[in-house]
Amino acid sequence: MRKNPEIEITETKLLSDNWYILNKVTFNYTKENEKVESHIREVYDRGNGAGILLYNSIKKTVILTRQFRLPTYLNGNKTGMMIEVCAGLLDKDNAEQAIIRETEEETGYRLTKVQKVIETYMSPGSVTEILYLFIGEYDESMKVSSGGGLDAEQENIEVLEYTFDEAYAMIESGEITDAKTIMLLQHAKIKGLI
Ligand SMILES: Nc1nc2c(ncn2[C@@H]2O[C@H](COP(=O)(O)OP(=O)(O)O[C@H]3O[C@H](CO)[C@@H](O)[C@H](O)[C@@H]3O)[C@@H](O)[C@H]2O)c(=O)[nH]1
Ligand SMILES: [Mg+2]
Known part of the structure; x- marks a missing residue:
């Protein structure tokens, strides 16, 4: 394995902060032979x-x-609907607090215990986001509302319950195409959780 390149950021230009942050970053990349290259990359920071x-x-x-996911609708997903594990952005919370909050908002289940199993960069060439992936046991006693997401955020989320085998088969049939969902279902299978 080669040693890490030396990196010097020379310019960060804000292209958009309309909702999240899109920057154009110019940096010097020193190669193993000490030659310096100038690189430019657009980087999307959504936390x-x-x-x-x-x-x-x-x-x-x-x-x-x-739920409806516009980017997928614009890129080949005819209905734009995506079946996904519950997920959300961290805001100011840590990952564990955030996923407990998000689970209640989106699914109506109030969890007290979750376990982090994977940390992943989902699109390392362009998006800064680290996604923290958890598992958590639920049962009917934890159901405190119908979920569905926040009206204020226009979320319109449908909550679905499948047998594990049904959900797993939906990866193969192409009904589940979301990466984090595939990773967590495969994790459950490999670890024999269900
Ligand atoms: N007005 C406006 N609202 C936005 C915009 N982008 C996002 N939102 C709002 O911000 C909310 C974010 O909802 P969360 O539940 O916090 O996030 P998420 O969209 O479910 O994101 C999760 O899934 C993504 C896709 O798999 C992940 O990339 C992400 O890390 C996270 O886990 C959306 O429902 C939407 O209301 C925008 O450009 N404009
Ligand atoms: Mg969400």
């Missing part, structure tokens, strides 16, 4: 996020969500 696979090991079920 970090967290996602969680809610599972019930007795019923052998999982909770997933379904």
Whole structure:
């Protein structure tokens, strides 16, 4: 493995801060042979996020969500609807607090215990986001509302319960195409959680 390149950021130009932050970053990259190259990259900073696979090991079920995702609609997903694990951005919370809050908002389940299993950069060439992935057990006693997301954020989230086998088969059938959801379902399978 080669040693890490030396990096010197020479300019950060704000292209948009309309909602999240898009910067154009110019940097010097010193190669192994000491030659310096100037690089330019656009970088989208939307903060970090967290996602969680809610599972019930007795019923052998999982909770997933379904919502409209515009970027997928613009790139080949005919309905724009995506089946995903519950997920959200961290805001000012740490990842664990954020995913507990997000789980209640989106699914109506109030969790007290979650376990972090994966930390991942989902698009390292252009998006800064680290996604913290969790698992958590749910049962009916934890249901405190119908979920659905915040009206103020126009979330319109449908809450779905599938058997683990049904959900897993939806990866192969192409009904589940969201990366974090595939990773967590595969994690559950590999670890024999359900
Ligand atoms: N007005 C406006 N609202 C926006 C915009 N972008 C996002 N929002 C609002 O911000 C909310 C963010 O909802 P969260 O539940 O916090 O995030 P998320 O969109 O579910 O993101 C999660 O999934 C992503 C996709 O898999 C992940 O990338 C992300 O890390 C996170 O886990 C959206 O529902 C939407 O209302 C925008 O450009 N304009
Ligand atoms: Mg969300």
